[in-house]
Structures are given as C-alpha cells and as structure tokens.
Amino acid sequence: xxxxxxxxxxxxxxxxxxxxxxxxxxxxxxxxxxxxxxxxxxxxxxxxxxxxxxxxxxxxxxxxxxxxxxxxxxxxxxxxxxxxxxxxxxxxxxxxxxxxxxxxxxxxxxxxxxxxxxxxxxxxxxxxxxxxxxxxxxxxxxxxxxxxxxxxxxxxxxxxxxxxxxxxxxxxxxxxxxxxxxxxxx
Numbered sequence: 585x586x587x588x589x590x591x592x593x594x595x596x597x598x599x600x601x602x603x604x605x606x607x608x609x610x611x612x613x614x615x616x617x618x619x620x621x622x623x624x625x626x627x628x629x630x631x632x633x634x635x636x637x638x639x640x641x642x643x644x645x646x647x648x649x650x651x652x653x654x655x656x657x658x659x660x661x662x663x664x665x666x667x668x669x670x671x672x673x674x675x676x677x678x679x680x681x682x683x684x685x686x687x688x689x690x691x692x693x694x695x696x697x698x699x700x701x702x703x704x705x706x707x708x709x710x711x712x713x714x715x716x717x718x719x720x721x722x723x724x725x726x727x728x729x730x731x732x733x734x735x736x737x738x739x740x741x742x743x744x745x746x747x748x749x750x751x752x753x754x755x756x757x758x759x760x761x762x763x764x765x766x767x768x769x770x
Contacts, residue, residue, distance in 0.1 A: 585667055589659065592718040592738035594745075597638075597649045598659065599718030599738065600666055606641050612720045614736040615639045625672075629665045633658065640719065640737030647718035647737040690725035690732075699726050701761055706733075710753055714739060721753070729765035731757060745769065 588601040606626075607613065613624070616638050621627030626646070627639040635653030639646065648662055691699045703723050714721050719739030725732040733753070739745050754767040 585670060587663055587666055589663070590718070592647065594649070594717075594719075594738045594740075596651075597640075597647050597718055597738040598655060598662075600646045600648065600662065601644065602646070602666055602670060604670060605644060606646055607643055612640070612642050612715075612736070614641075614720075614740075626666070626669045629669055630662060633661045633665060636662070638737075638740070642715055642718075642720065642737070645715070645718060649738070649740075689723065691727065695726055698761060698763060699723070702726060702731055702757060702764070705757060705760060706753075709756060714748075724770045729763055731764055731767045732770050733767060734770050 586603060588603070590599040590601065592599050615621040615624065615627045615631070618628070618631040621631045621639060624639075624641065627641065630636050630639050630646075630648060635650050635658050636648055637651035638649035640649075646666060648658075650658055706721065706723055710721055717738050719735065719737035721739055722734045722736070723731070724734045731754075733749070735745055739748070749767050749769060754764070757764040757767060
C-alpha cells in the first residue's frame with residue numbers, strides 16, 4: 585500500500601492520501617480530541633500517537649494536525665497507523681461517524697433563497713478547492729449580510745485562512761450575491 589503525503593497551507597497539518605476511499609463521497613468529519621475520535625477506529629489509532637492534535641477525514645484523504653513535535657518524527661508513525669488500519673480490514677466507509685456541530689445553522693426564513701445560493705456556491709466552487717488543501721468549509725449561518733462559515737481540517741487555524749475568506753470566498757459570494765457584505769469564520 586502506497587500512501588501519498590501532501591503539505592497543506594497550514595504548516596501544522598499534513599494531508600495523507602491512501603489511494604482508497606476514506607468516507608463516503610459527500611462525507612467529511614473532524615475530530616478535535618481523542619474523546620471525539622473514539623467513534624472512529626482510524627481517528628482513535630491516530631490519536632494514540634503522541635503529538636497528534638486533530639484528525640479530519642474526507643472522502644479520499646486524511647488530514648492530521650499536530651500539536652507538539654516535528655513532522656519528521658510524527659509522519660512515519662502516522663503512515664504506519666493508517667497502513668495498519670487498512671490492513672486490519674476495518675472498513676472506513678461502514679458506519680461513518682456522525683458529525684457533531686457546536687451550533688445549528690441559523691438564518692432568517694426570508695433569506696432562504698440567498699442561503700440556498702450561498703450553499704450552492706460553496707459546494708460547487710469553494711469546497712472542492714479547499715479539499716485539495718486537506719480541509720473543508722461549511723455554511724453555518726447568514727445574518728444582516730454576514731455569512732458565517734465553519735472551517736475544518738487544514739483550514740482550521742491555517743495562517744492563510746483569513747486571506748482565503750476575505751479575498752477568495754467573500755469576493756466570490758459578493759460577485760454572485762450583492763447583499764453579502766462580509767464573511768466571518770465561526
């Protein structure tokens with residue numbers, strides 16, 4: 585089994601591509617600590633590695649965020665854990681973990697069409713590009729011209745995330761939806 589590794593814009597996160605499905609095509613889940621990771625055999629295995637602070641599972645990739653430690657020491661252990669997981673026969677797509685969001689989506693009923701357009705733009709133009717960098721951005725809310733987005737995986741805590749929000753996503757949304765004034769992370 586050959587597992588590709590890619591750097592992400594976030595120096596604390598590496599993207600691992602096992603060449604096999606990780607979750608279903610539309611699924612993505614983030615674990616921020618070992619307790620959250622208990623529901624996923626792979627995440628639990630990765631959190632056993634000293635220095636792993638976060639695990640993000642995408643449809644065909646795994647992003648791992650480090651706390652302490654250097655990648656040169658962590659990377660071999662992470663590769664070993666991923667390989668061990670796949671060789672153990674534990675299915676990744678079976679019983680995909682349920683995602684727990686801290687807040688439900690929020691917006692006024694009158695803004696439903698605007699929100700629908702925001703979500704469509706995020707799903708077709710933003711999320712595929714962000715997934716290439718090992719992360720995900722999802723809609724959280726819309727109020728008074730402000731779009732609230734939840735950044736996950738490599739996007740969470742990334743030094744360039746502010747630029748991505750301001751210059752990329754905000755400009756895109758403003759172009760297609762004039763009533764959007766600002767984009768903020770949650």
